[in-house]
Amino acid sequence: MNKPTPTRDGFGEELVKIAKENEKILVVSADLEDATRAEYFKNAYPDRFFSVGIAEQDMVGMASGLTLQGFQCFVNSFAVFLTNRAYDMLRMDVCYNNCDVKVVCSHAGVTVGPDGASAQCLEDFALMRVLPNIKVICPCDVIEARKATRAISLEKGPMYLRTSRAPLPIVTKEEDTFIIGKANILKEGSDVSIIACGVMISEALSAAQKLQEQNINARVINLHTIKPLDEKTLIQAAKETGAIVTAEEHQIHGGMGSAIAELLAQKYPVPIEMIAVKDSFGESGTPEELLKRYHLKDVDIVQAVKQVLSRKK
Amino acid sequence: MNKNKPDITSLKKVAFQIRETILKMTNKAGSGHPGGSLSAVEILISLYAYKMKYDPKNPKWEGRDFLFISKGHTTPVVYAVLAQYGFFGKEELSTFRQLGSRLQGHVHQKVPGIEFNTGSLGHGLSVANGAALGAKLLKKDTKVFCLLGDGELQEGSNWEAAMTASHFKIDNICAIVDYNKVQENGPVEQIKSLEPLAKKWESFGWKAVEVDGHNFDEIFKALDDFDKCKDKPFVIIAHTIKGKGVSFMEGNRDWHGKAPNNEQLDKALKDLK
Numbered sequence A: 001m002n003k004p005t006p007t008r009d010g011f012g013e014e015l016v017k018i019a020k021e022n023e024k025i026l027v028v029s030a031d032l033e034d035a036t037r038a039e040y041f042k043n044a045y046p047d048r049f050f051s052v053g054i055a056e057q058d059m060v061g062m063a064s065g066l067t068l069q070g071f072q073c074f075v076n077s078f079a080v081f082l083t084n085r086a087y088d089m090l091r092m093d094v095c096y097n098n099c100d101v102k103v104v105c106s107h108a109g110v111t112v113g114p115d116g117a118s119a120q121c122l123e124d125f126a127l128m129r130v131l132p133n134i135k136v137i138c139p140c141d142v143i144e145a146r147k148a149t150r151a152i153s154l155e156k157g158p159m160y161l162r163t164s165r166a167p168l169p170i171v172t173k174e175e176d177t178f179i180i181g182k183a184n185i186l187k188e189g190s191d192v193s194i195i196a197c198g199v200m201i202s203e204a205l206s207a208a209q210k211l212q213e214q215n216i217n218a219r220v221i222n223l224h225t226i227k228p229l230d231e232k233t234l235i236q237a238a239k240e241t242g243a244i245v246t247a248e249e250h251q252i253h254g255g256m257g258s259a260i261a262e263l264l265a266q267k268y269p270v271p272i273e274m275i276a277v278k279d280s281f282g283e284s285g286t287p288e289e290l291l292k293r294y295h296l297k298d299v300d301i302v303q304a305v306k307q308v309l310s311r312k313k
Numbered sequence B: 001m002n003k004n005k006p007d008i009t010s011l012k013k014v015a016f017q018i019r020e021t022i023l024k025m026t027n028k029a030g031s032g033h034p035g036g037s038l039s040a041v042e043i044l045i046s047l048y049a050y051k052m053k054y055d056p057k058n059p060k061w062e063g064r065d066f067l068f069i070s071k072g073h074t075t076p077v078v079y080a081v082l083a084q085y086g087f088f089g090k091e092e093l094s095t096f097r098q099l100g101s102r103l104q105g106h107v108h109q110k111v112p113g114i115e116f117n118t119g120s121l122g123h124g125l126s127v128a129n130g131a132a133l134g135a136k137l138l139k140k141d142t143k144v145f146c147l148l149g150d151g152e153l154q155e156g157s158n159w160e161a162a163m164t165a166s167h168f169k170i171d172n173i174c175a176i177v178d179y180n181k182v183q184e185n186g187p188v189e190q191i192k193s194l195e196p197l198a199k200k201w202e203s204f205g206w207k208a209v210e211v212d213g214h215n216f217d218e219i220f221k222a223l224d225d226f227d228k229c230k231d232k233p234f235v236i237i238a239h240t241i242k243g244k245g246v247s248f249m250e251g252n253r254d255w256h257g258k259a260p261n262n263e264q265l266d267k268a269l270k271d272l273k
């Protein structure tokens, strides 16, 4: 039960459940349903599953057209192929036309592992969050992934959901609430706030533990929704802790950290340090090796906290 | 659906008026795309006067047929035809491309009768496939039409969609290519040839027919053939003339995306045949 599990599994399992409750749900796929776990839906509802082959642009366009007949469509792929290859379709068809399309992408971040840089999407938050109408969500464990899958289906309109290939430790509980746009505080603290999402949540919790041993009391915030931002919780964190470290498995430019910096620069500026991939592509390796190689580990967060505290007034 | 065959002489008058409107709209706006609008006049009139089911007072009527304008820049002809067939008042046409107007530069759903916003080429066919497949899943007898540019067909996404339509035997879709032979920067043949175009569609599993896209009888016949076509998607390759009706605009790429000034408008209106 508490075994580390990829969040893509949570998506696949929950999709089958909600599809039983809502017969308007269809899946359009582009030959990666095995990897994204949309395959579970295909096996359960073969008549509601359509593969257009390896044609991501067509997948997004066709899904958008299906919504015009009252269906809710899930499209899926690796994050690179959907958000990069089909970007114009996501912008024009899904977002500009405000279609009820759910864009679900696995294989983001360096934890994709041995496949290397071509498959390690490090820019999906940046690409998706600048589009109007869409919401951007990244669950941190399989429990949260199930809740997020249900939540994006219950709300009409464009949604982006990033899932992981790598098994992630279980850090949330079944009884925790999940509301799109409402961050969850995982640990209270008053000296600094560590704000993270996805894979980086367990690193953030581990960093907070290490900091506690040094009498630094860090708040840990699970920002599972990157757009729209939970402004209230973030501004409160800035006011109450006076320093922020952001941690994400994404390019340092344009992602979750940037979104937080944009908000706080305008509403309540405090020193910020960002843990993210520093303007480079990934490479092959194991997920754990790559997290170390790109300085995305708990020890890196601890370092960043020290740095930000030295800047705190 | 087969409506009574409209009187061709009166449709020719409508076509003449639509061409006048296209010229006046773009002149008033000071911008817009007259060339690819003038070429598609008879195609669009045929759909609204002869083939499609629609209710202009209830544009989202469940029983309607769908038309997707994939060449979304040719708003002058689309809006002029929608106004002609009662979707909104003709007086609104003078607001084309102005701030606050529903009549956006590229087709937008806020205009009654427009199903989908486009403007980036190569989107309409995939979306039309989705709408057509969705109608089949619901067991509705909806027909879905999709107007494509010839230059637009250089976008690879069209061919992804072409494969999809035949694979899923989407036989309630009819693509119409406005084959006016000219794109933004010159002749299609020189820039990147589409030929053999009918064979390309056929090899992708479509039934293709070629017509004179300014001849109502030929367009009607092709649309009737579409009704009879089963288990395959259907494409009408409509041979047209870009800028049709205005001699100095015909076949001239300069009028792809440029509005006539007052002097040119006068000349064009006199020249219209």
Ligand SMILES: Cc1ncc(C[n+]2csc(CCOP(=O)(O)OP(=O)(O)O)c2C)c(N)n1
Pocket (backbone or CB within 6 Å): B033, B035, B036, B037, B071, B073, B074, B119, B120, B121, B122, B148, B149, B150, B151, B152, B153, B178, B180, B182, B183, B184, B242, B256
């Ligand atoms: C993806 C994309 N690339 C470029 C353009 C700019 N553009 C608008 S119209 C046009 C030429 C279209 O030619 P064609 O499809 O032949 O249309 P028509 O002649 O009917 O106007 C171009 C290049 C665009 N709208 N979308």
